[in-house]
Amino acid sequence: xxxxxxxxxxxxxxxxxxxxxxxxxxxxxxxxxxxxxxxxxxxxxxxx
Numbered sequence: 001x002x003x004x005x006x007x008x009x010x011x012x013x014x015x016x017x018x019x020x021x022x023x024x025x026x027x028x029x030x031x032x033x034x035x036x037x038x039x040x041x042x043x044x045x046x047x048x
Contacts, residue, residue, distance in 0.1 A: 004043035
């Protein structure tokens with residue numbers, strides 16, 4: 001699974017309900033939520 005930084009908890013967390021998406025500029029990203037507080041977490045992966 002992917003990890004991202006939760007801005008509310010201020011720490012690295014495992015992204016819950018992670019979905020890989022392609023942004024408008026063609027770069028891939030993962031979006032989901034924090035398992036502790038439920039805040040949305042978004043991580044940009046890059047072109048690869």
